[in-house]
Amino acid sequence: MKKLAALLGALVVVLVVVVVVRTMRFTPARGDARPAVALAPENDTLLAQHLAGAIKFATISKQDSGPELVPMRALHAYLAQTFPRTHATLTHEVVAPASLLFEWKGSDPALEPIVMMSHLDVVPVEAGSEGSWTHAPFSGDIADGFVWGRGTLDDKVGVLSTLEAIESLVAKGYTPKRTIYLAFGDDEEVDGHGAGAIVALLKSRGVHPLVAIDEGSAIIRGIIPGVSRPAGLIGVAEKGHMSVQLTVMAAGGHSSMPPPQTAVGVLAQAIDRLEKHPLPAHMNAATEGMLGQLAREMPLGARVMMANLWLTRPLVMWSMARSPVTNASLRTTTAPTMIQGSPKENVLPIRAQAIVNFRIIPGETPESVVEHVKKVVDDSNVVVTVAGVPSPPSPVSSTTSDAYRILSRDIAVLEPDAIVAPSLVVGATDSRQYGGYARDVYRFLPMQIGATDLERLHGTNERIGIHDYARGVAFMTLLISDLSSQ
Numbered sequence: 001m002k003k004l005a006a007l008l009g010a011l012v013v014v015l016v017v018v019v020v021v022r023t024m025r026f027t028p029a030r031g032d033a034r035p036a037v038a039l040a041p042e043n044d045t046l047l048a049q050h051l052a053g054a055i056k057f058a059t060i061s062k063q064d065s066g067p068e069l070v071p072m073r074a075l076h077a078y079l080a081q082t083f084p085r086t087h088a089t090l091t092h093e094v095v096a097p098a099s100l101l102f103e104w105k106g107s108d109p110a111l112e113p114i115v116m117m118s119h120l121d122v123v124p125v126e127a128g129s130e131g132s133w134t135h136a137p138f139s140g141d142i143a144d145g146f147v148w149g150r151g152t153l154d155d156k157v158g159v160l161s162t163l164e165a166i167e168s169l170v171a172k173g174y175t176p177k178r179t180i181y182l183a184f185g186d187d188e189e190v191d192g193h194g195a196g197a198i199v200a201l202l203k204s205r206g207v208h209p210l211v212a213i214d215e216g217s218a219i220i221r222g223i224i225p226g227v228s229r230p231a232g233l234i235g236v237a238e239k240g241h242m243s244v245q246l247t248v249m250a251a252g253g254h255s256s257m258p259p260p261q262t263a264v265g266v267l268a269q270a271i272d273r274l275e276k277h278p279l280p281a282h283m284n285a286a287t288e289g290m291l292g293q294l295a296r297e298m299p300l301g302a303r304v305m306m307a308n309l310w311l312t313r314p315l316v317m318w319s320m321a322r323s324p325v326t327n328a329s330l331r332t333t334t335a336p337t338m339i340q341g342s343p344k345e346n347v348l349p350i351r352a353q354a355i356v357n358f359r360i361i362p363g364e365t366p367e368s369v370v371e372h373v374k375k376v377v378d379d380s381n382v383v384v385t386v387a388g389v390p391s392p393p394s395p396v397s398s399t400t401s402d403a404y405r406i407l408s409r410d411i412a413v414l415e416p417d418a419i420v421a422p423s424l425v426v427g428a429t430d431s432r433q434y435g436g437y438a439r440d441v442y443r444f445l446p447m448q449i450g451a452t453d454l455e456r457l458h459g460t461n462e463r464i465g466i467h468d469y470a471r472g473v474a475f476m477t478l479l480i481s482d483l484s485s486q
């Protein structure tokens with residue numbers, strides 16, 4: 001008995017030593033040091049004016065209709081006029097109906113090209129919220145140190161900062177070694193057909209991109225609990241999405257003589273089962289990579305946990321699953337969003353239906369999610385069908401590639417204090433079209449996103465700081481020249 005106690009005691013001591021040593025070694029990673037380069041933003045005012053000019057075109061994407069061609073064409077003309085050197089030096093074409101593709105031929109045709117992505121469309125302004133905007137959403141007003149309007153964060157900022165970078169590189173007489181494509185989709189906010197058409201065209205020309213860079217993540221400030229430094233998050237993967245329709249048919253009739261359970265009751269039970277049985281949590285590579293960097297900055301308790309995942313994994317996953325934000329980066333989420341019964345209070349439904357929206361984690365597929373739904377619902381009265389076209393999750397891009405290293409290093413130039421980390425993007429971007437096509441896809445825009453900016457994205461009073469924008473342009477210039485010269 002004594003021997004056993006001594007053995008157990010020794011095991012506990014070893015365990016404690018391992019946990020302590022691992023925690024002590026779990027310190028902030030030092031990035032790939034870059035020779036002291038400082039970003040030199042150009043004329044802030046002029047850059048702001050160019051962006052503001054583009055905001056004025058209401059290139060709104062509406063559900064179930066293609067891009068609005070009149071404002072799109074006006075925006076094209078505005079870009080041609082604002083960036084004359086780019087249009088004179090790069091070949092450019094409209095990919096039907098209104099996407100734009102530019103090509104800047106590199107000096108070494110043997111090198112795989114890079115693709116800088118953005119989108120020209122914006123989401124609508126929610127009806128009734130127009131009056132809450134400090135400056136009208138399509139005014140492009142410049143005031144109080146900001147450019148205001150729809151598209152200043154998502155995603156005319158991407159289009160304009162990319163074109164500003166190219167314009168200044170052309171002006172400096174720069175010649176890329178690698179070919180550079182600029183790919184601006186026309187309907188990212190609805191279908192991403194535009195980006196798909198560009199990919200189809202590039203494939204038909206035998207183009208094999210090394211890397212595609214798109215929106216989707218940024219410099220995040222004061223949003224992640226326990227992390228006080230800014231975080232430069234590089235989206236190395238994004239979730240897929242799919243909606244499933246549940247339909248229950250019944251005899252109908254008058255509500256004064258109902259059966260024990262109506263179609264609505266059967267449907268409600270199915271939805272309840274789905275909510276009570278979520279898909280399993282996985283610590284995917286993108287999320288683990290993010291936590292592995294960010295947790296190094298966190299208070300001791302979090303550091304002990306993250307440095308010793310071999311021991312603490314179940315506890316970490318349990319605590320992450322409790323918050324909707326962190327839960328979303330752990331598992332395929334289940335969200336019943338729409339439900340419909342009979343059209344009148346005293347009519348028994350002959351048909352009840354609901355839509356459940358799933359956001360699919362890397363490692364799962366639309367098919368495996370449908371399988372899960374059928375298994376959990378387990379009721380032959382409930383017909384399960386896929387609504388619309390599902391989009392599978394993206395592959396997870398490398399965090400050891402040259403392109404990732406360059407991107408991380410340039411983020412450190414933009415924001416020397418930032419922790420750079422990979423991350424999983426829980427929304428969808430046009431870059432999903434490049435999954436399995438470009439060797440790697442990274443989602444990062446050089447924007448500063450604080451807690452209040454999250455509400456402005458797709459919301460009211462979208463705006464960007466003039467100085468932050470100018471620094472973003474300088475970053476894009478550095479990134480494009482670094483990626484295309486190696």
Ligand SMILES: [Zn+2]
Nearest residue numbers: 154155188215
């Ligand atoms: Zn966007």
